[in-house]
Amino acid sequence: MTDLELIEYAEKQIHSGSLLSREQIVQLLGIAPGSEAWTALGRAAHRAAMDLTGGRAYLWGAIGVDFAPCSMNCDFCSLGEKWGIVGDRREYDEAETVRQVREYAESGVRWIVLRTTEFYSQAQLGEMIRHIRAQVPGPYELGLNIGEFGLETANWLAGCGVDFIYHSLRLGEGKDTRFAPQNRIDTLRAIQASPLKLVFLVEPIGVEHTDEEIADICLLAADCGAVVSGAMARIPVPGTPLGVYPQLSDERMAQIIAVIRLACGSCVPDICIHPGTRLAMEFGANVTVVETGAIPRDACCCSGGKWHQFDTVRAGELFGQAGYTVHQTA
Numbered sequence: 001m002t003d004l005e006l007i008e009y010a011e012k013q014i015h016s017g018s019l020l021s022r023e024q025i026v027q028l029l030g031i032a033p034g035s036e037a038w039t040a041l042g043r044a045a046h047r048a049a050m051d052l053t054g055g056r057a058y059l060w061g062a063i064g065v066d067f068a069p070c071s072m073n074c075d076f077c078s079l080g081e082k083w084g085i086v087g088d089r090r091e092y093d094e095a096e097t098v099r100q101v102r103e104y105a106e107s108g109v110r111w112i113v114l115r116t117t118e119f120y121s122q123a124q125l126g127e128m129i130r131h132i133r134a135q136v137p138g139p140y141e142l143g144l145n146i147g148e149f150g151l152e153t154a155n156w157l158a159g160c161g162v163d164f165i166y167h168s169l170r171l172g173e174g175k176d177t178r179f180a181p182q183n184r185i186d187t188l189r190a191i192q193a194s195p196l197k198l199v200f201l202v203e204p205i206g207v208e209h210t211d212e213e214i215a216d217i218c219l220l221a222a223d224c225g226a227v228v229s230g231a232m233a234r235i236p237v238p239g240t241p242l243g244v245y246p247q248l249s250d251e252r253m254a255q256i257i258a259v260i261r262l263a264c265g266s267c268v269p270d271i272c273i274h275p276g277t278r279l280a281m282e283f284g285a286n287v288t289v290v291e292t293g294a295i296p297r298d299a300c301c302c303s304g305g306k307w308h309q310f311d312t313v314r315a316g317e318l319f320g321q322a323g324y325t326v327h328q329t330a
């Protein structure tokens with residue numbers, strides 16, 4: 001099939017309940033940004049997004065709980081202790097976390113996630129979740145982005161009031177990170193076997209990754225039953241080993257979003273772009289991320305503010321320009 005024929009085929013099969021093949025995903029990822037086929041890909045993915053979501057967009061609000069050196073030393077992360085970027089440690093206490101959750105909830109964020117470094121106490125997080133649930137009423141969903149765990153912990157977290165987990169097998173896992181890929185996959189499968197929902201983006205995407213690597217992670221996310229997937233760019237943090245390589249262009253990130261949108265169809269109805277751009281939304285993303293607190297993509301802790309001043313208002317404006325309306329519930 002030519003690229004244009006494959007785009008047409010992909011759009012027609014979004015309700016089929018099946019995924020595009022690895023070869024088809026790789027072909028779409030190989031389209032040159034800015035070309036006629038790239039434009040057609042983006043248009044098809046936007047139509048697919050409108051069809052699958054009814055034009056509903058959602059916000060993801062992340063709270064980095066601990067700004068602290070992490071001994072896992074991932075090659076892209078500012079919090080790796082070996083890179084010596086984290087100066088003064090800082091940790092959100094319960095009152096500050098509740099305040100941030102309340103702010104997100106009142107701003108219409110659907111998914112609110114507490115993110116920690118790898119070895120943060122899971123028992124402490126369970127308590128925090130119960131406390132937040134008691135203190136902040138609302139229709140938002142509450143989740144965690146934490147370290148590895150098994151089925152027993154997954155079930156316990158669900159019992160504490162956790163709705164979803166953000167977890168992924170990162171691009172370059174085991175090479176650019178010190179994790180055994182199988183350990184990450186075991187956690188993904190534990191989440192899948194529990195009542196918790198899984199959110200799994202293809203990340204952190206950089207110039208160093210091949211189309212085949214991106215396709216494999218996209219297919220794994222769908223196979224693990226992710227309810228939200230999408231794409232997150234690797235932000236080059238000076239001082240980290242991968243910080244010397246440039247960030248992918250917005251055009252390329254939008255293309256990856258469009259391919260994930262068409263590849264997953266109705267199997268993964270919500271597709272997230274981080275950092276959020278209008279172009280990626282026009283290419284099929286209906287979710288984007290606002291962040292506060294410790295950010296693994298930055299050398300400082302955004303205490304009180306939002307990363308890159310990208311707040312819920314700005315995200316909502318971009319979604320409006322791309323033809324969506326923002327909702328807090330499905």
Ligand code: SF4
Binds near residue numbers: 071078079080118296
């Ligand atoms: S990405 Fe996570 S596990 Fe890796 S160094 Fe950063 S905080 Fe630690």
